[in-house]
Amino acid sequence: MNIKAFWRDIRFLQILAQIVFILALVLTAGYLYANVTENLARQGLTVGYGFMKNPASFDISESYIPYEASDSYRRALEVGLVNTIVVTVVGILLTTVIGILAGVARLSSNLIIRQFAAAYVGVIRNTPLVIQLMFWYFGVALQLPAVREAIELPGPTYLTQRGIYIPWAEATETFPAWRTYIILAILSIFIIAFVLQLARKRSSLPLSPWWNLLYFFIPVFIIWLGAAIQPAPPLNQIIPELAGLNFKGGFRLTPEFAALLFGLVLYTGAFIAEIVRAGIQAVAKGQVEAARSLGLSTSQTLRLIVFPQALRIMIPPVTSQYLNLAKNSSLAIAIGYPDLFSIAGTVFNQTGAAIEIIVVMMLSYLSLSLFTSLLMNIYNNRIQLVER
Amino acid sequence: MAALEMKPPITTVGPLAWLRKNLFSNWCNALLTILAIWILYSLITPAVAWSRTEARWGVIEANLTLFMVGQYPRDQVWRVWLTIYLLAGLLGLSWGVWKNAARGFAFIALGAGAGFALVSLFFKWDVWTQWVIADAILLIFYLIGSRLPRGASFAALGWLLYFPAVFLLVAGSGRIASLPPVEMSAWGGLLLTLLLTIVGNFGSLPLGVLLALGRRSKLPLIKYFCIGYIELIRGVPLVTVLYMADILLPLFLSVDVRPDRVIRAMVGFILFEAAYQAENVRGGLQSINRGQYEAAHALGLNGTLTTIFIILPQALRAVIPALFNSFISLFKDTSLVAIIGLFDVLRVSRTILAQSEWLGTHREVFLFAFFIYWGFNLAFTYGSRRVEEALGVSKR
Numbered sequence: 001m002n003i004k005a006f007w008r009d010i011r012f013l014q015i016l017a018q019i020v021f022i023l024a025l026v027l028t029a030g031y032l033y034a035n036v037t038e039n040l041a042r043q044g045l046t047v048g049y050g051f052m053k054n055p056a057s058f059d060i061s062e063s064y065i066p067y068e069a070s071d072s073y074r075r076a077l078e079v080g081l082v083n084t085i086v087v088t089v090v091g092i093l094l095t096t097v098i099g100i101l102a103g104v105a106r107l108s109s110n111l112i113i114r115q116f117a118a119a120y121v122g123v124i125r126n127t128p129l130v131i132q133l134m135f136w137y138f139g140v141a142l143q144l145p146a147v148r149e150a151i152e153l154p155g156p157t158y159l160t161q162r163g164i165y166i167p168w169a170e171a172t173e174t175f176p177a178w179r180t181y182i183i184l185a186i187l188s189i190f191i192i193a194f195v196l197q198l199a200r201k202r203s204s205l206p207l208s209p210w211w212n213l214l215y216f217f218i219p220v221f222i223i224w225l226g227a228a229i230q231p232a233p234p235l236n237q238i239i240p241e242l243a244g245l246n247f248k249g250g251f252r253l254t255p256e257f258a259a260l261l262f263g264l265v266l267y268t269g270a271f272i273a274e275i276v277r278a279g280i281q282a283v284a285k286g287q288v289e290a291a292r293s294l295g296l297s298t299s300q301t302l303r304l305i306v307f308p309q310a311l312r313i314m315i316p317p318v319t320s321q322y323l324n325l326a327k328n329s330s331l332a333i334a335i336g337y338p339d340l341f342s343i344a345g346t347v348f349n350q351t352g353a354a355i356e357i358i359v360v361m362m363l364s365y366l367s368l369s370l371f372t373s374l375l376m377n378i379y380n381n382r383i384q385l386v387e388r
Numbered sequence: 389m390a391a392l393e394m395k396p397p398i399t400t401v402g403p404l405a406w407l408r409k410n411l412f413s414n415w416c417n418a419l420l421t422i423l424a425i426w427i428l429y430s431l432i433t434p435a436v437a438w439s440r441t442e443a444r445w446g447v448i449e450a451n452l453t454l455f456m457v458g459q460y461p462r463d464q465v466w467r468v469w470l471t472i473y474l475l476a477g478l479l480g481l482s483w484g485v486w487k488n489a490a491r492g493f494a495f496i497a498l499g500a501g502a503g504f505a506l507v508s509l510f511f512k513w514d515v516w517t518q519w520v521i522a523d524a525i526l527l528i529f530y531l532i533g534s535r536l537p538r539g540a541s542f543a544a545l546g547w548l549l550y551f552p553a554v555f556l557l558v559a560g561s562g563r564i565a566s567l568p569p570v571e572m573s574a575w576g577g578l579l580l581t582l583l584l585t586i587v588g589n590f591g592s593l594p595l596g597v598l599l600a601l602g603r604r605s606k607l608p609l610i611k612y613f614c615i616g617y618i619e620l621i622r623g624v625p626l627v628t629v630l631y632m633a634d635i636l637l638p639l640f641l642s643v644d645v646r647p648d649r650v651i652r653a654m655v656g657f658i659l660f661e662a663a664y665q666a667e668n669v670r671g672g673l674q675s676i677n678r679g680q681y682e683a684a685h686a687l688g689l690n691g692t693l694t695t696i697f698i699i700l701p702q703a704l705r706a707v708i709p710a711l712f713n714s715f716i717s718l719f720k721d722t723s724l725v726a727i728i729g730l731f732d733v734l735r736v737s738r739t740i741l742a743q744s745e746w747l748g749t750h751r752e753v754f755l756f757a758f759f760i761y762w763g764f765n766l767a768f769t770y771g772s773r774r775v776e777e778a779l780g781v782s783k784r
Contacts, residue, residue, distance in 0.1 A: 036639050109410070110417045110420050112420075113420055126716070127761045128721070130724060130726065135754040341631075345631075354635045355636065
């Protein structure tokens with residue numbers, strides 16, 4: 001074997017490069033590890049998740065799962081995670097609506113609407129989210145009138161310093177029975193879809209579109225049957241009312257939650273608006289012309305021709321905006337909404353368990369991100385063009 | 389004949405036709421117009437009324453220096469002015485040398501300088517002279533730059549030396565008597581925000597390029613390490629990375645090294661931004677035609693040389709718009725350092741709000757902070773668009 005060929009062999013060099021890389025990585029990691037152990041030893045700390053069972057002994061201002069100060073740190077972190085998920089999910093739903101509206105408005109033939117949308121997008125995208133959140137919280141939410149002079153909006157919704165009161169629904173005793181009917185109705189839709197698809201495969205002739213009416217009538221029939229058995233409504237509307245010094249009934253959005261949600265939705269909506277605008281503009285003009293020459297109306301063209309095609313372009317960037325919203329919800333700490341990051345910060349301050357907390361935090365956000373992008377990827381694959 | 393009975397067409401030009409076309413083209417649009425005007429009116433009138441009567445704008449004037457430089461020693465502020473003069477000179481030089489490409493930024497700087505000078509004159513602040521000097525320096529260096537032989541090398545060298553020079557000027561040094569060291573904890577305001585932005589962006593670029601190359605590498609170990617790093621960082625919020633840098637960095641370093649908080653934040657930004665820069669650069673790498681690799685190999689260049697001299701210059705040029713975008717987004721993101729306790733524009737705003745005579749001026753202060761970011765981003769977007777146009781990278 002020729003020695004020269006040995007170190008000129010590309011395969012050998014590749015393996016060598018990887019070995020060197022791993023060696024460097026291991027050495028760095030070892031150096032860091034040695035430092036960490038020494039630093040921890042000096043501070044008298046140990047690494048481990050034992051502290052998670054200790055009582056947290058701090059209060060959390062809002063929580064969607066039962067929590068008391070005597071619960072464990074682990075429970076406190078769960079409360080934070082649930083709070084993060086709630087604001088993320090509600091935020092994603094609302095921001096999609098705002099984004100699509102603003103994106104379409106930017107293409108409106110109406111000058112005022114167009115300019116208004118452009119100004120919204122321009123200002124929101126060019127200023128930091130944290131400052132926007134602080135403005136909405138300190139500058140708006142906390143400056144709302146006191147409970148006595150609440151601003152009333154149709155609904156009735158009341159805007160006050162102590163939060164926003166919206167009408168809410170309450171389950172009555174017939175709720176469980178109704179839940180069964182609704183589940184049955186939804187199931188029936190899937191069964192109809194399955195049966196019709198089977199029928200389509202069997203017959204050589206296309207099925208009459210009238211069969212699609214089944215999708216409407218069978219679920220309605222099930223609900224109607226349910227109503228005949230259990231006439232009492234499953235939900236009672238409860239309307240906020242002024243009672244003494246506070247509102248009773250309804251659902252209270254805390255100022256922190258309201259400001260965070262409003263800020264996140266407005267911020268992400270501006271980015272989604274740009275994506276929607278670009279997506280619509282990317283649909284070839286010939287498509288619109290062809291649709292018009294087939295006699296479709298403007299709204300039909302938009303709904304049936306432009307939007308489905310624009311959607312394909314829009315989904316990947318919109319996904320990353322959803323992920324941004326989830327990640328940006330960590331800025332809640334600036335206005336005191338008890339999300340995962342803020343509670344993790346409190347837990348760290350009490351226990352000093354820096355490494356453990358950061359690992360928990362990063363893994364939670366990472367799985368939230370991965371889960372969202374998984375869902376969006378499934379959706380994306382469904383709507384992608386199927387090429388022959 | 390029907391044609392003879394047709395009335396003359398309604399005007400297609402003039403203000404009435406314009407209104408018709410843009411605002412009242414059909415009943416739906418007319419309704420929208422009226423609704424929009426009503427909403428705008430009901431939003432704007434209280435806002436204007438508030439800003440003219442209730443708002444206490446004095447809070448801005450009283451704290452302007454705090455907004456700009458934080459707790460930087462007041463007798464050393466001339467050092468910050470010096471960095472502005474240097475920037476003006478370099479911009480002027482670049483404008484003279486590269487003409488079109490640097491013109492946007494030079495115009496912005498000229499306009500901003502003139503605008504600040506006028507505002508200062510109006511409010512009788514004595515800093516107007518500094519802004520006039522900055523503009524004068526810019527113009528003088530423009531004249532020098534357009535006549536200087538080999539000006540391009542001078543300008544490039546100038547930019548390369550500028551950032552270390554700024555760091556030296558702002559931080560000071562124990563060895564130079566006229567530049568006493570200034571504690572990093574005293575850095576603040578817009579000064580800190582801009583320093584973090586610049587360090588975060590330029591510091592992360594080399595790491596980002598390495599990660600992007602690593603991600604496209606054929607060696608599995610390197611490739612998967614890079615993918616793992618990029619996806620991990622992109623999956624977590626910036627604030628957790630900053631928090632990690634703030635808390636864990638001292639733990640990971642040896643016992644006698646205790647970096648300042650500003651340095652820790654800078655490390656956090658670099659680690660975070662590198663993942664995003666890597667994805668930007670990867671986009672550029674993917675846009676390179678295979679023929680370029682083949683041609684380079686045919687010329688006898690090996691892999692490393694091909695990457696350095698053929699691929700990277702083209703790839704980086706192709707991603708200039710993306711790099712400008714991340715500059716802007718990082719500029720906005722620096723406001724998160726307020727959460728870990730650094731005195732950037734946002735944190736300074738909060739300390740102002742804690743001053744007893746300015747309690748309850750949240751709207752004024754946050755609106756001003758908005759205005760700083762918004763104005764800067766607008767100016768930067770304008771300048772960067774001119775650069776992209778001059779280089780022809782925005783459309784291809």
